[in-house]
Amino acid sequence: MGTFSKFLGVSAAVLMLSASVAGAEEKDPLKPRVPADQIAEAKAMKNPVASSPESIAKGKALFEGKGTCFNCHGKEGKGDGPAGAILNPSPRNFTNCKFHKKRKDGELFWVIKNGSPGTGMVSLIPAAITEEEAWTIINYERSFCKGDE
Template sequence: MNQHLSILGSTVLLSIILATPAWSVNPAGYGSAGGEFNIKISRVPANELAKAKSTNPPFEPTPEILAEGEKIFLGRGGCISCHGAEGKGDGAAAKNLPIQPRNFTNPKFNTYRTPGEMMWVLKNGSMGQTGRVPGTGMLPVVQPNGFISEEDGWKVLLYERSLGEQTK
């Protein structure tokens, strides 16, 4: 785990160094919820968007699934370090990122993204693939490029969506 995190750390640093000149963001927004890059723009490239949008989770967000998703978010997924304990995008590592992590408690986010688009990001990261959003610290987390299974990815993203449902 520690070894994994340090690899993650250096990759994040590298992407910051690469991303900063063209896309520097006002440091006043660092570490604060809501300092995100435009959430209305999908992070999925145009030629893969229709397929991503029509990909549905393999199970319903039952209380059991959401509880497992929360465990992954706070534990082995490491999402908490950037997205924060409450999913507001204000985790400890967020301060070091030029683009702020997603605030999942914003109910609007769920209206701009389908679960399938979120899964695409879990598999591919948000690395500037569309050319409309700069590369960010959101690296691939689902296998094969990430470290959690696809099933765990669905659980944790359903949990993230539930945070926006609660604040509606």
């Protein structure tokens, strides 16, 4: 079998594997991702970046750029980004208003900083973004909730 044929075979296998896990349900969307022994401290953290149209716009630029969040979470925050399609469970759906009501900013920050075991979420601080940029991204992530669910 030629190199190109092998490549096509591997590509087809990857696509089939992707299709088999694509769309896997988000794992426990309301369950905290912060370990029990650290959750009180995380919940107590307050976002030092005020939510404003300017910080939300900056957060959007970071989410879609330097932070690379859109790769997994999608440009509309639904957890349907191109890289997220192969993850099981699927990435967090930030349009889920129930999630936003249940989780504090400090919990979201903890996950951005430390990653989330059992999911595809990896630590982004300081590898990709600063702590201040993470808080700014959280302001943008919160803007995905448009309803009163």
